[in-house]
Amino acid sequence: MRIAVIGAGAMGSIYGGRLSQHNEVILVDTNEKVVDQICKNGLKIDENGTTDCYHPAALCDTSNEKPADLVILFVKALFSRSALENNRSLIGPDTRLMTLQNGAGHEDLLKEFVNEDRVIIGTTEDNGAVLDFGHVRRGGTGVTNVGMLTEDKDGFLGRLKETFDSCGFEVRIHENIQYLIWDKLFTNVSLSALTGILQVDMGYIAADEYTWKLCRQLIHETILTAAAAGLEFDEEAVAEKVKKTSLNNPSGCTSIRADLRDGRRTEVDTISGAVVRAAKKYNVEVPGHEFVVNLVHAMEGRG
Ligand SMILES: NC(=O)C1=CN([C@@H]2O[C@H](COP(=O)(O)OP(=O)(O)OC[C@H]3O[C@@H](n4cnc5c(N)ncnc54)[C@H](OP(=O)(O)O)[C@@H]3O)[C@@H](O)[C@H]2O)C=CC1
Numbered sequence: 001m002r003i004a005v006i007g008a009g010a011m012g013s014i015y016g017g018r019l020s021q022h023n024e025v026i027l028v029d030t031n032e033k034v035v036d037q038i039c040k041n042g043l044k045i046d047e048n049g050t051t052d053c054y055h056p057a058a059l060c061d062t063s064n065e066k067p068a069d070l071v072i073l074f075v076k077a078l079f080s081r082s083a084l085e086n087n088r089s090l091i092g093p094d095t096r097l098m099t100l101q102n103g104a105g106h107e108d109l110l111k112e113f114v115n116e117d118r119v120i121i122g123t124t125e126d127n128g129a130v131l132d133f134g135h136v137r138r139g140g141t142g143v144t145n146v147g148m149l150t151e152d153k154d155g156f157l158g159r160l161k162e163t164f165d166s167c168g169f170e171v172r173i174h175e176n177i178q179y180l181i182w183d184k185l186f187t188n189v190s191l192s193a194l195t196g197i198l199q200v201d202m203g204y205i206a207a208d209e210y211t212w213k214l215c216r217q218l219i220h221e222t223i224l225t226a227a228a229a230g231l232e233f234d235e236e237a238v239a240e241k242v243k244k245t246s247l248n249n250p251s252g253c254t255s256i257r258a259d260l261r262d263g264r265r266t267e268v269d270t271i272s273g274a275v276v277r278a279a280k281k282y283n284v285e286v287p288g289h290e291f292v293v294n295l296v297h298a299m300e301g302r303g
Pocket residue numbers: 006007008009010011012028029030031034074075076077079082083084086100101102103124126127128129130255267
C-alpha cells in the first residue's frame with residue numbers, strides 16, 4: 001500500500017516507521033531537520049529496550065507527489081487544516097483519509113478533503129515521545145481501533161487491518177467507532193485537562209480529594225452529553241477507569257500539561273471543546289467544560 005503519514009512526530013513516526021517495513025511510506029513534516037535526519041540516517045524507534053532503524057521516504061514538500069492509497073493525519077489537531085491543505089497532492093479521488101488523533105469530531109474536517117465514505121476515524125492505545133530529530137520512543141502498545149462513517153462496501157478496513165497487523169500493530173474494526181472515541185475522550189477531558197490546568201502529574205488527579213471532585217464533575221457532564229448523543233456509558237465504570245489511569249501512572253505527564261508548560265498551544269478545542277460543541281447541539285449544560293476551554297486558552301495566551 002502507498003501510505004503517507006502527515007506529521008513525523010511521536011505517533012506519526014511510530015506508525016510511519018513500522019508501516020514502512022512492508023509498504024511504500026512517505027513521512028511528511030514541516031520540520032526540515034526531522035526530514036533531513038530521516039533521509040540521511042533513517043528513522044529510529046526505541047521499543048522494548050532495543051533501537052530499530054526504518055527507512056521511509058521523508059519530505060517537507062509533497063507538491064510533486066502522486067496520491068496515496070491511505071493518508072494518516074498525525075499532527076496536533078490545531079494544525080490539521082493547514083497540514084491537509086499543504087499536502088493536497090497526496091489526496092486523490094481514491095485516497096482514504098484516516099486520523100487516530102486524540103479528541104472527537106475530526107471527521108468534520110476530513111470530510112472537507114475526501115468523500116464521507118473515504119474517511120477512517122479511530123483511536124490508538126499506543127503512545128510515544130520524541131527523543132531527538134528522527135528518533136522516537138514507542139512507550140506502550142495497545143489496540144488501534146478503527147471505523148468508518150458509512151458502510152465499508154469495498155472491505156478496505158479488512159485490508160488495512162492486514163497491512164497494519166503485519167507491521168506490528170493490533171487493529172480492531174468497529175461498527176460504532178464513535179463509542180470508542182468517546183470512551184477515550186473521557187480520560188482526556190477530565191484527567192488530562194486537569195493535569196494541564198494544575199500542572200501536576202497524572203497521579204495527583206486521584207490522590208487529591210478536591211481534584212478528584214472536579215474530575216468527577218467533568219466526567220459527569222461528559223456522560224450526560226454522550227447520552228444525549230445516543231452513546232450510553234456506565235458513569236461509575238468510566239470514573240473507575242480514569243482513576244486507574246491516574247493511579248497506574250503516578251508520575252505520568254499528559255500532552256496538554258506538556259504543551260502548556262512549554263508555552264505551546266494545546267488540543268483543547270478538539271478535546272474539551274468537542275464536549276462543549278456536542279452539548280450545545282443536544283442542549284446539555286456543561287459549565288465545567290466551558291470553563292476548562294476558556295481557562296486553557298487563557299493559559300496559552302501567556303505563552
Ligand atoms: N504522543 C502520544 O503518546 C499520543 C498522541 N496521540 C495524538 O496523536 C496526534 C499527534 O501527537 P504527537 O505525535 O504526540 O505529536 P507531535 O507534536 O510529536 O508530532 C506532530 C508533528 O507534526 C508536525 N507538524 C506540525 N504541523 C505540521 C504540518 N502542517 N504538516 C506536517 N507536519 C506538521 C510537528 O512539527 P513541529 O514539532 O515542528 O510543530 C511534529 O513533528 C495528536 O492528536 C495526539 O493527541 C494519540 C495517542 C497517543
